[in-house]
Amino acid sequence: MSVKNNKTHKNSKISPNSLLRKFSSKKTKIKLENSEPNISKMESQVDESEFPSFKSFLDAVKKASDSVNLDKNLDFISTPQISDALQKINGSNGVIPYVKSVNGKKTFGRVLTVQTNELDWGTSVKAIDQAKVGEILFINVEGHKAAIWGELTSKAAQKKGISGTIINGACRDFDAIKNMDYPVFSKTIVPNAGKPLLNGKINTDLCFDGIKVNPGDYILGDECGVVVIPQKIFEEAIKSLWEIKNSEKRIITLINDGKSLLEILKLN
Template structure:
């Protein structure tokens, strides 16, 4: 894993989001199947029509170790883009996580894989394999622009997208904010007088 990914793995998405003014967050409906899932990796983007997942197999075959598969299925929630078999293949070939603006299926078996999957939920119907679609192109996922190579960070709160051109700047800001938040927590929480002073300071700004 790249050093920058290791750094982002230790920063909450809430903190990263604040450093980008909340402008690069995916739709809150896209959530991890398990609250404990945490991921950070580079986007391998997948653009496919509703109900067709053949190009997803191509993306899985071409994914580099640590890539996050980010799939634009237009938010469709009737046909699942993948089940445990396809997601298991992605895991085996080295993908780091799976983010889909749509739904998956076989969620009980997917959870057994202990592989970070972020989706809108689950559905019963499968997708066909027609073959339309593209990989490594600009997409929209959860209402947010994603370009190949952007850093994708996800945790229990949701998913944020960090543009590749800004990744170092955002990392520095996020680390500084996290340090500031930790200092505030230490000084204020549990201290009655400090809490009152903090609230008074906020109200008089």
């Protein structure tokens, strides 16, 4: 991704959703052989203009991951669906436990990792300078009794063109952050902070609670939570996501036609 300067990205209108609408309106039957087994035999007409090919869907997802400030342009991808996709292909849903949105903003992109502790907010500041435009900071913190992120870091990161901050720890300045157009996710919120010790690490492999987050992995965060997508299985995960969206689209069509969800899922 190339960006000439940090001032231009705020005014650029990048809409991955528009990529998903550039298809003919012809009807096509989509077989769900790789979807959930209970609904694999269902037949329904799907409008391709609303449901593009996998290649087009993948292109839209990649476009989104390389862009900045896409809060309003990410409605075609969600953490519940991608967590289901990861569980299906990887046996692990990729969810970061207990980390939630602070201000209701959505973010998606590649990760710059940070490892620090609750007494050190200096490493977070240093990471802002090292991050590339469009990247997401993922900060893993040992402890959560003091904040390593707040209003000033959020403003600095937003100005830099960073796409969001995920904190497996504590942040503060909730009143300021909730009104900012910058995505922040945190495990908890506290009023106090530590010191600029600068004794953490940046761009390092993270491992906590049995979860691995590596530099270059993808992160999706919305109001349901945060999910990490390992870069080595990124396209496979997006293919699984596409199949799930096909399946859910068909189920909704059948529900609208008056079918019982119990019958559709063949649970009876």
